[in-house]
Amino acid sequence: MTYVKPLPELTHEDRPFWEAAREHRFILPRCRDCGHIWFPPYSSCQKCLSFDREWIEASGRGTVWGYTIMCQPYVPGYADEMPYNVVLVELEEGPLLYSNLVGVPDEEIRPDIPVEAFFDDVTDDFTLIRFRPRNRTGE
Ligand SMILES: [Zn+2]
Structure with missing residues (x-):
């Protein structure tokens, strides 16, 4: 059966999140500079604007x-x-x-x-x- 609901168009910002989900892993971006964890998975930290992010297992x-x-x-x-x-x-x-x-x-x-x-x-x-x-x- 065809899935008819909207699906995300992957970007360089959120591609790791969706690829992990496909592997049944739930990951979130965390800032290496200030430790903030955010979602949606934008490239930069929503608290200090650093682009130095890592992925953690939620x-x-x-x-x-x-x-x-x-x-x-x-x-x-x-x-x-x-x-x-x-x-x-x-x-x-x-x-x-x-x-x-x-x-x-x-x-x-x-x-x-x-x-x-x-x-x-x-x-x-x-x-x-x-x-x-x-x-x-x-x-
Ligand atoms: Zn930060």
Whole structure:
């Protein structure tokens, strides 16, 4: 079946992130000068503007910071999935990341739900990072 939703166009800034995701690794950029960790994976540190970044393995754990339930097909390809959720996850490492929450009814989604990342191979070339609930102990 053809995947009909939008996919990212890779740039030199985010290519390492997407290539790692395809290998089922969740990485984040960290500044070698000030230690800041950020997302989306721009080339330069969002705190000190240094271009000296390295990649670290993310824990995959976070909490729901905010969410919305999409009820209009603003984005082509989603018409058959109305409604669907979009969550903003605050990662343990600090950055916020937009994704979807799976395994929780939309009406039960709320801030502070503990979540963990999982990998969704949507095409041969792309793997998306989505989230599902985890218990409070982190396991
Ligand atoms: Zn920095």
